[in-house]
Amino acid sequence: xxxxxxxxxxxxxxxxxxxxxxxxxxxxxxxxxxxxxxxxxxxxxxxxxxxxxxxxxxxxxxxxxxxxxxxxxxxxxxxxxxxxxxxxxxxxxxxxxxxxxxxxxxxxxxxxxxxxxxxxxxxxxxxxxxxxxxxxxxxxxxxxxxxxxxxxxxxxxxxxxxxx
Numbered sequence: 001x002x003x004x005x006x007x008x009x010x011x012x013x014x015x016x017x018x019x020x021x022x023x024x025x026x027x028x029x030x031x032x033x034x035x036x037x038x039x040x041x042x043x044x045x046x047x048x049x050x051x052x053x054x055x056x057x058x059x060x061x062x063x064x065x066x067x068x069x070x071x072x073x074x075x076x077x078x079x080x081x082x083x084x085x086x087x088x089x090x091x092x093x094x095x096x097x098x099x100x101x102x103x104x105x106x107x108x109x110x111x112x113x114x115x116x117x118x119x120x121x122x123x124x125x126x127x128x129x130x131x132x133x134x135x136x137x138x139x140x141x142x143x144x145x146x147x148x149x150x151x152x153x154x155x156x157x158x159x160x161x162x163x164x
Contacts, residue, residue, distance in 0.1 A: 001073075002016055002019050003016070003052060003069050003072065003073055004073050006066070006069060007066065007069045007070045007073050013062050013065070013066075016056070017056070020053060020056060020057065023053060024053065024057060044081075044082040044083040044086065045082045047082070047083075047086055048076075048082040048083075048085055048086045048089075051086060051089060052072060055068065055093075068092075068093055071092045071093070071095060071150065072085065072089070072092060074150040074152065075088055075089075075092050075150075075152040078150065078151065078152035078153045079152055079153050079156055080153075084152075084153075084156050085152075087125050087128075087156070088152055088155060088156060090122070090123050090124045090125065090128075091124055091128060091147070091155070092152065094122065094123075094124075095147050098122075098144075098147065099144045099147055099148060101115065101118055102140050102141070102143065102144040103144060105140065106137055106140060106141055106144075116133055119132045119133055127159060127160070128159050131158070131159045131162075131163055134162070134163055135163035136163060136164075138164075139158070139163040139164055142158065143155065143158055143159075146158065
């Protein structure tokens, strides 16, 4: 995986972008001209792949992109599942802001109403929003801790059951 090679420093950002350019150029915007085979045989992998491609196409500064890439690779390693990684991607990409908000909410700096407003506007998957709106303080603290430790499989497990 080229993303892993970039996060480990094996290749540079320019090499990663050079690898991405032909993929983006070959992608037809017309659905009828697109190759359906990847979607038919590995839909979850393909969906995650294209989300990552567009994340890098959108650009950003190299340190931020590298941190995002490291977290995506860690999430995929932790979950071992493209679908789970795709579902967690909004939280993973917003991890620093989310943990800051959780910490401030738990400390009382951000009110419950403010916290719920952030969650409502977050772009997180519906099940994550539901979990966050019903989670008591200790569960939110566990979530922040699991995110900080890159324990993404545990994050996925937390979000799949009722918060305790």
